[in-house]
Amino acid sequence: MAISVRDIVPFSTARTHLSDLVLEVQNGAEKIITKNGEAAVAVIDAKRLDHYHRLERARIHLLLLDEVDKGLADVEAGRTVDALEGLAALKLRRKAAIDRNTD
Numbered sequence: 628m629a630i631s632v633r634d635i636v637p638f639s640t641a642r643t644h645l646s647d648l649v650l651e652v653q654n655g656a657e658k659i660i661t662k663n664g665e666a667a668v669a670v671i672d673a674k675r676l677d678h679y680h681r682l683e684r685a686r687i688h689l690l691l692l693d694e695v696d697k698g699l700a701d702v703e704a705g706r707t708v709d710a711l712e713g714l715a716a717l718k719l720r721r722k723a724a725i726d727r728n729t730d
Contacts, residue, residue, distance in 0.1 A: 630659060638662045641670075 634657060641648055641660045648670065652658060658670040671679075701707065708716075 630657065635659045635661060635666075638667065 636648065636658050638660055641658070648658060652670050652672050655672070657675075659666050660668050660670060
């Protein structure tokens with residue numbers, strides 16, 4: 628759903644017309660409330676928010692599955708290291724990065 632100029636509401640207007648704003652959102656509108664001319668928050672129907680959360684969880688699961696596939700490909704190609712050695716190398720790289728940033 629595209630946001631139009633009618634969907635952008637200053638905070639002062641939202642505060643004084645909250646009941647009307649809620650009804651519009653319950654009827655499918657999405658609103659952007661601005662504060663000092665800058666977008667501050669979005670107002671959407673609670674059911675739509677739940678749907679967005681489900682979509683985000685599904686996206687995270689797909690990203691994790693993609694990382695698993697990459698890991699399995701690394702194992703098949705022999706690109707592996709001992710876990711303890713790998714962790715030790717990561718710790719050394721982190722420490723070196725921290726040392727560079729504090730100097």
